[in-house]
Amino acid sequence: MDLSGRQLIAYTLEPPHLPIEPASVRRKWIDATPDRYANRCLPMLIANQHGWHVLNRGTTSVTWNGGDGPGDVCITADGWADPPVTHFGSGIVTWRIPYLFRTPRGWNMLMRGPANHVKGGASSLEGVIETDWAITPAFHSWQLTDPGRTVVWTDGEPICLLVPQRRGDLESWRPQLRELRSEPQLADEYHRFAEHRAAFSKANPTGWEKDYFLGRHPGGDIPGPNDHQHRLRLRMFAPAEPDNTE
Structure with a gap:
């Protein structure tokens, strides 16, 4: 299959930019298993690498008091001029990803949490964007799960995973038992x-x-x-x- 003409473009909107890089195969918790045993699970290792990571800049700390309002989350960010916001309320924090993504016609972008990246106190939310025509910047959200717990994203830690997907592929399958x-x-x-x-x-x-x-x-x-x-x-x-x- 000739993929030479397939382009994934990230148009930068304004500096400073959040870094994007191929997702790493390494996970600290996998390496920490006895004798690094979990590294034997190839399906998990392949999933680790299945897209591109958008990385956090500086240190971002968020604490949710359990309330439903946007003001019920306290956010501090060191080293990044555009920290996450809480416009949804309900303990949801949202990063504005400072890129306009473009895929070939008929392709979407699945924006999901970093695969097999365990984050205590927060669960990544997922979205699918039709990136062959949409003209809005991308966003990615995390749902805080433990009121009173401070969750920290460190410098260089992945915020989300970019996975291009051909539109309509899932609907073309004919599942059978x-x-x-x-x-x-x-x-x-x-x-x-x-x-x-x-x-x-x-x-x-x-x-x-x-x-x-x-x-x-x-x-x-x-x-x-x-x-x-x-x-x-x-x-x-x-x-x-x-x-x-x-």
């Missing part, structure tokens, strides 16, 4: 996998068979076509090339 036995070959492969996994786990309670991580079936068979991914390599937002036309 089937009995596994209706597909004998698939059922046989699954049962062999289950037996192999059970035997391996019994013999190696703390072991790692790595089959899914390496994109193979038990026994080493590689299903084709083999476009298995164990790492995403998203591009950085590059400055536009200078326009030399006169």
